Amino acid sequence: MAFRGPKVWLWRWRRNPLKRRADAVEAWVVLGAWVVTVLAGVLAGLAATQSVEHGLARERVEWRRVEARLTEKAPGTASKQSATSSGDRVWGKVRWIAPNGSSHTGQVRVHPGSAAGTAVSVWTDPQGRLVTRPATVSQAHLRASLIGCLVGVSAAAVPFVGGRVLCGRMERRRIDQWDTEWARFDPLWGRKTG
Template sequence: MAFRGPKVWLWRWRRNPLKRRADVVEGWVVLGVGLLTVLAGVLAGLMVARSVTQGLARERADWRPTVAHVVAAVPDAHAGRRHISHDARGWAEVRWTVADGSVHTGRVRVAAGDRVGTGVTVWTDSHGHLVGSPVPPGQAAFRADLVGTLAGLGAALVPFAAGFLLRARLERRRMTAWDTEWARLGPQWGRMV
């Protein structure tokens, strides 16, 4: 096993008569790829997290709870079952009126057994269309952080992979040059011993 000395920081940029041009190029590639990877990951992550935060805040500001009334009876979800859950829900058609006076209908999940005319709370957007309930601020922050982190990792992967491929190509080129030199000098070396 070969003995290796202590790790020397910034060895690629130190003077050395045995250092080849390929070593210098690889040093700059490693530095550039490292900086690009960190920069792309951080910027993409921050931008995506900010966008998600703003989008979810806009939803919380625009979406409103509205009282809708059941128009068709909900089928009994317990028919033929032995064990009945107290929070069983089924799909029902409901109707609601928006601020401009127009009437909308849609299907939502309501408690099983709700009768026609029962009021249920639904969430609507500014046009009166059904939407889900908005994400609470705590969950919105978590979601924005998670999506931003994943986007940052994905964006950082691009320069990292490109740098990996470039270094592999430089290594192949260096090994080819080494083989060429060895083919030229190898026979002379044997005569000296």
């Protein structure tokens, strides 16, 4: 096992007679890649979080709960247990009046065996189309945070990978130069003086 002495911080920027120009270039590439990685990740994550939170807040304001009525008996048989349990639901056809006065129909989940004319609460958008219940403030915050983190990590991956690829190319070029110089000097070491 090779002994590596103590870790030296910022070694790429210290004065050293053995430091090559390629070492300095690589130092700046690494620094630039890290700065762009952090900035891209943070800015993209914050922008995505704000966008999602704004969209979900708009849904909470615009979407309305409307009372709809079943147009026909729901399939299945009604039981006391299914009336209290929210897990046992079937699709039923309902009709509702949009805020602009137009009549709409659609299918929603209802209790099995519900009679025609039974009132059902549904959520609609400003055009009167069926939508899901809007996210609460805490649900919206959690969803926006998760999406922001995913977008931030994805955005940060691009400059990070680009910097790694560029450093890998520079390393290969340095090794090729080393091989060329070694091939030039190796024959000189093989000669005997005497």
